[in-house]
Amino acid sequence: MNKMGTIIGFTFRNKVRTKSFMITTLIIVLLLSIGMNIPYMIKVFKGDDTASGTAGSAAVIGLVADSGNPAAELLKAYNPPAGIPKITLNSYAASDDPELQKALDDEKVQGYLSLGTASASGLQEVTYFSRDGKLKGEVQSYLQGALQQVNAQLIAGDKLTPEQISAMNTPVAIGNKQLSTTGEVEAEPSHPAINYVIVYVLLILFFMSIMMTGNMIAAEITSEKSSRIMEILITSASPLAQMFGKVIGIFLVGLTQIVIIAAAIAANLKLPHNATIMSDFDLNFSQFNIGLLTYGIILYILGYFLFALMYAAVGSIVSRTEDLGQAIMPIMMLGFAAFYIPLFSIASPDTLLVKVASFVPFTSPLTLLLRIGVGSIALWEIIVSLAILLVTTFFFGWLAAKIYRTGVLMYGKRPSIKEIRKAMKAYKI
Amino acid sequence: MEALKLEQVVKQYGEKTAVNQISLKVSEGEIYGLLGANGAGKTTTMRMVLGLIYPDEGKILYNGKTFNSELQRIMGYLPEERGLYPKVKISDQITYLAQLRGMSRSEADKSLRYWLDRFEVPEYYNKKIEELSKGNQQKMGFIAAVVHKPQILILDEAFSGLDPVNVELLKDTVKELRDQGTSILFSTHRMEHVEELCRNITILDRSNTVVQGEIREIKKGYPREQVLLRTPGEVSGLESIAGVTAVKRQERGYLLTISEIEAAQRILQQAIGQGEVEHFEIKEPTLNQIFIRAVGESHE
Numbered sequence: 072m073n074k075m076g077t078i079i080g081f082t083f084r085n086k087v088r089t090k091s092f093m094i095t096t097l098i099i100v101l102l103l104s105i106g107m108n109i110p111y112m113i114k115v116f117k118g119d120d121t122a123s124g125t126a127g128s129a130a131v132i133g134l135v136a137d138s139g140n141p142a143a144e145l146l147k148a149y150n151p152p153a154g155i156p157k158i159t160l161n162s163y164a165a166s167d168d169p170e171l172q173k174a175l176d177d178e179k180v181q182g183y184l185s186l187g188t189a190s191a192s193g194l195q196e197v198t199y200f201s202r203d204g205k206l207k208g209e210v211q212s213y214l215q216g217a218l219q220q221v222n223a224q225l226i227a228g229d230k231l232t233p234e235q236i237s238a239m240n241t242p243v244a245i246g247n248k249q250l251s252t253t254g255e256v257e258a259e260p261s262h263p264a265i266n267y268v269i270v271y272v273l274l275i276l277f278f279m280s281i282m283m284t285g286n287m288i289a290a291e292i293t294s295e296k297s298s299r300i301m302e303i304l305i306t307s308a309s310p311l312a313q314m315f316g317k318v319i320g321i322f323l324v325g326l327t328q329i330v331i332i333a334a335a336i337a338a339n340l341k342l343p344h345n346a347t348i349m350s351d352f353d354l355n356f357s358q359f360n361i362g363l364l365t366y367g368i369i370l371y372i373l374g375y376f377l378f379a380l381m382y383a384a385v386g387s388i389v390s391r392t393e394d395l396g397q398a399i400m401p402i403m404m405l406g407f408a409a410f411y412i413p414l415f416s417i418a419s420p421d422t423l424l425v426k427v428a429s430f431v432p433f434t435s436p437l438t439l440l441l442r443i444g445v446g447s448i449a450l451w452e453i454i455v456s457l458a459i460l461l462v463t464t465f466f467f468g469w470l471a472a473k474i475y476r477t478g479v480l481m482y483g484k485r486p487s488i489k490e491i492r493k494a495m496k497a498y499k500i
Numbered sequence: 501m502e503a504l505k506l507e508q509v510v511k512q513y514g515e516k517t518a519v520n521q522i523s524l525k526v527s528e529g530e531i532y533g534l535l536g537a538n539g540a541g542k543t544t545t546m547r548m549v550l551g552l553i554y555p556d557e558g559k560i561l562y563n564g565k566t567f568n569s570e571l572q573r574i575m576g577y578l579p580e581e582r583g584l585y586p587k588v589k590i591s592d593q594i595t596y597l598a599q600l601r602g603m604s605r606s607e608a609d610k611s612l613r614y615w616l617d618r619f620e621v622p623e624y625y626n627k628k629i630e631e632l633s634k635g636n637q638q639k640m641g642f643i644a645a646v647v648h649k650p651q652i653l654i655l656d657e658a659f660s661g662l663d664p665v666n667v668e669l670l671k672d673t674v675k676e677l678r679d680q681g682t683s684i685l686f687s688t689h690r691m692e693h694v695e696e697l698c699r700n701i702t703i704l705d706r707s708n709t710v711v712q713g714e715i716r717e718i719k720k721g722y723p724r725e726q727v728l729l730r731t732p733g734e735v736s737g738l739e740s741i742a743g744v745t746a747v748k749r750q751e752r753g754y755l756l757t758i759s760e761i762e763a764a765q766r767i768l769q770q771a772i773g774q775g776e777v778e779h780f781e782i783k784e785p786t787l788n789q790i791f792i793r794a795v796g797e798s799h800e
Binding site (some may be wrong): 078 | 550583588645
């Protein structure tokens with residue numbers, strides 16, 4: 072036990088001090104900080120745009136219509152829905168009105184709208200004139216909405232009130248409810264939006280961490296083998312203590328990295344200009360689910376050990392670092408499956424694939440997290456899945472120890488599975 | 501009681517016998533030589549002694565007891581391809597290895613500093629292995645093997661690749677450890693080191709023990725068949741002396757091979773008869789010759 076502590080400490084100290092670890096962590100923190108501040112930056116740039124634009128929110132355009140045209144009055148009286156700035160319309164008698172020409176020259180108006188005759192059958196011949204021949208997006212969408220309503224008012228005449236007309240223009244929302252097998256309407260398990268964010272972040276964080284640390288373990292063991300220090304190590308401490316010491320040491324390295332990243336996220340959220348971002352995205356920290364985070368940590372630990380032990384076993388079989396990439400390929404594949412199944416199912420977390428995957432040991436850590444976070448899952452399912460995962464992890468711990476004990480002394484070409492099995496019988500752990 | 505004792509130890513890899521019934525004893529304060537050509541079974545024997553692999557038959561006893569994890573404290577090992585972490589500071593990794601062998605950190609540090617001073621390289625304390633020359637890396641490997649003051653020390657080709665100055669330094673250190681009571685199992689194919697250091701040897705050839713015993717006794721068993729003669733002038737008629745089978749003219753004299761010991765006296769008479777004799781020696785067989793004979797014979 073004492074030796075294991077020594078091994079854990081040595082592994083941890085040496086890994087954390089490597090340049091590659093520091094640089095990777097720094098890059099992740101940097102990217103995260105940039106990513107989290109992008110909404111703010113967009114806001115800043117947008118704000119600059121409107122401030123520098125000549126017309127801005129108070130765009131002014133001219134309106135040329137025959138006197139007594141009912142559409143002109145209606146158009147001027149139009150009230151846009153909340154959030155859209157009103158555009159001021161100035162009436163001019165004719166398109167060759169010198170006042171209009173002067174306003175255009177002085178850029179007091181962006182352009183002018185010419186209305187044709189208005190009748191009970193609707194508006195006709197609406198044309199927008201401007202010096203640069205461009206109809207700006209915001210102006211167009213404002214005019215579109217306004218003219219639509221004016222048109223409806225003209226056609227409806229007095230038969231409908233303005234409220235009824237504006238109600239007609241409101242889009243109809245489609246509700247969505249799931250039917251249970253009994254035919255009743257099931258209450259949709261409503262997960263707060265923050266759960267999706269947490270699951271998403273945890274998925275990526277855990278996947279990255281497990282893959283990175285796993286590779287670290289395998290590479291470390293192989294390099295110990297190829298530098299032959301393994302022979303000295305293995306005569307100094309039992310292979311079992313060494314393997315678990317290494318796996319736990321690297322686990323602490325991974326955890327350190329996660330804590331640093333989490334701290335970076337928290338610090339960024341605390342920045343004053345980001346205070347409104349959470350609410351902008353309809354996220355609420357008071358809904359932050361400690362239970363989900365706890366499950367996440369448990370699943371991360373189990374998932375980490377399962378993968379780490381496999382990496383350790385593979386690392387111990389390979390004698391040269393060059394061969395390692397090929398040898399860890401199958402584990403990588405398994406890791407990708409474990410990551411992409413939940414990632415692509417985040418919008419539909421109750422498919423059969425997800426349900427099955429949440430019980431299969433290698434894919435279960437991340438998939439289970441998805442189901443707990445944003446899907447519907449019964450408590451017994453969680454317990455069964457965790458139990459299967461736990462048993463598998465212990466089994467792989469035992470198997471990896473056996474393989475490690477055998478593998479570290481095998482040099483030369485990569486041994487076949489048959490050779491490993493034969494050699495494994497020769498050792499008690 | 502012997503510090504280390506192997507009894508009829510056999511190791512097989514599949515169909516192939518790697519070590520066939522080797523028996524040997526190393527007492528306290530003794531350097532035991534394990535000789536053999538490449539692939540003779542030296543490394544396998546050493547790995548069994550270290551408990552890295554288990555013998556298929558026979559017993560290995562340490563101070564009369566079988567292998568147990570306590571031994572990790574009292575054994576030191578310098579592998580043939582010495583291994584240390586290339587990118588870790590020397591102070592870090594050697595104290596780490598010493599700690600694994602049961603030393604406290606401060607003790608380990610003190611011991612490491614002692615050894616660095618002993619090899620007159622205290623400045624290596626903060627260096628990395630990859631920054632050192634091959635010979636110095638080997639010294640560090642040696643320190644890693646002895647830093648925890650082992651009672652049983654296993655040195656696999658300890659001196660290979662070192663320059664003569666460092667060989668002397670390491671040889672002196674090994675002798676010093678021996679005098680302090682360390683039992684050392686020493687493998688090499690450099691015979692002159694064995695002759696200088698070891699009392700008892702075993703020569704392995706393709707898994708089998710071909711020669712074993714005290715070097716003096718072994719040498720007695722082989723006929724003295726070379727005579728070295730040094731004279732200022734020429735000596736004629738040496739070829740015709742009865743019992744002389746070959747004459748080699750050397751820079752300052754002759755090296756003669758004889759078939760019977762009596763011929764030596766006749767050579768001396770002949771030489772004195774013709775003038776002054778500076779040097780006359782009946783050479784005892786070198787281990788090199790014994791080794792070549794023992795291994796060579798079994799190959800025929």
